[in-house]
Amino acid sequence: MTSSFAAIRQPPGCAEPAPVGNGKIDEKRKGVLGLRRRLCARLWPRRLASVERINQAADFVRFVGDHEAAIVGEDRRQVWRAAYDRIDRPISYLEFGVYQGESIRFWSDIERHPDSQFIGFDSFTGLPEHWNACYTKGAFNVGGAVPEVPDHRVRFVKGYFQETLRPFLSGFTPRGTVVVNNDSDLYSSSLFTLTTLDHLLTSGSILIFDEFADLQHEWRAFSDYVAAYGRRYAVIAATADFVHVAMQIL
């Protein structure tokens, strides 16, 4: 017999049926329920993924509607500049996903305070996982070569974030405003970065996303992070398509 505790723990539709009638009916019911369970187990994972996608899209559309006032143009540099204009100097700029260094060069060029620091994290061997049909595992591989940036305030941390970030943070002291540029494209990389940096993201810190409108990756990582950690933020700049977005932690 099913205990009341087990009945509570079991999801609806999965509890053992109460025995009714003679053995024949029980056997028939058992067969139907078994079939139903097997069908659920096969169909629900797929159905849940579709439902999840629809929910993500609806949440994203709502987010865009709520933050249209933050649109500053079509180009990610406009977003970076608008974010930069809001920041107190010096800054500690942490970039996740460097590739050939375009974004870290922009930030170290625009921000000249001598105490600012710029740290770029990347494996420099490409994406650790499949991202999409265009960018599969290994995309953005530069053979381990770090970009040349002739600025002593800029440095690079080579390797997967999951291996380098925690050791890096154990010896890191932020100076001024923390600016985190998430440009690693993947859900796993973005979620790991955000959750690991949570203690550094104090009021006034800036979060930048470079592929924010990717519902299965940066958007999902951001949504999961702010929900799980109860973070509040203001969207301070975005491109019209919301692919490039900057936020300030409240």
Ligand SMILES: C[S@@+](CC[C@H](N)C(=O)[O-])C[C@H]1O[C@@H](n2cnc3c(N)ncnc32)[C@H](O)[C@@H]1O
């Ligand atoms: C789109 S590129 C970065 C582009 C660069 N920010 C720019 O604007 O030019 C994405 C980078 O993220 C890196 N990446 C993604 N996940 C990573 C991880 N878990 N650890 C290390 N690097 C990662 C890839 O190696 C790749 O170089």
